[in-house]
Amino acid sequence: MSHTKVAIVTGAAGGIGEAIVRRFGADGIAVLGTGRNSAKLQALKDALSGTMDFEFVAVDATADDAPAGIVGGAIERFGRLDVLVNNAGSFNFGPVDQTTDAMLDEVLNISLRAPFRLCREALTKLGQGGSILFIGSTWGLYGTPGGGAYSTVKAGQIGLMQTMAAEYGPRGIRSNYIAPTVVRTEMTDAYWDLDFFRRTNHELTPLGRDCTAEDVANTAAFLSSDAAGFINGQTIAVDGGISSTRYLAPEAVGAVRA
Secondary structure, eight states: OOOEEEEEETTTSSSSHHHHHHHHHHOEEEEEEEEOOOOHHHHHHHTTTTTTOOEEOOOOOTTTHHHHHHHHHHHHHOOOOOOEEEEEOOOOOOOOOGGOOHHHHHHHIIIIIIIHHHHHHTTTTTTTTOOEEEEOOGGGGSOOOOOOHHHHHHHHHHHHHHHHHHHHHGOOEEEEEEEEOBOOOOTTTTTTTOOHHHHHHHHHHHSSBBBEEEEEEEHHHHHGGGGGGTTSEEEEEESSTTTOOOOOHHHHHTTTOO
């Protein structure tokens, strides 16, 4: 079957990844999803059966042969590649002075080295109208206590995105970065209801609701579409205003110091 567009989505079985896959499917885009957990990917494929064209490659993104296997898988199954969404990442964070070499290497390998290598491979197949996206974080936009290696790689992804926007824009390949605020997923669920987490996220956000995986997916769909055909090299914060305002919730403003 021929497709108008074909996308690769890494971390496809996670909360944001699955939302992007489903949104792309609604737009008629065929998706090759990747991740380490083949059972989760198979369950997603089963759930999507009959609604969209979804295939997957279960692979460790940091493996030497992962980029060739992922991009080759998309070409083999769908015959082309139009969109790459670098969504997989590590949520391992902590203060710099408490970050071990093992923690640092894990985050660098999963969230910067692996996407860099996958982009390098995808660029051999992407052409006019192609789109490369990074699902990053507001933690790549501003300093955050405890950000450590996590904030470092998210900012590094912006540098990679901007470089590719300049290098490959002349070939008609656009590169952009989506910076969501915190989204409630399996990755963040353990922190969600802690007081410090709400104080440093929800109480600083002007819009009075949580960011959802669908908010991120809708932005990814737009940036991958022809409607965003002149948007290149940009960082789009999907954050309710937290990164560009000095908002503080009324209950925080009015709090009485002990």
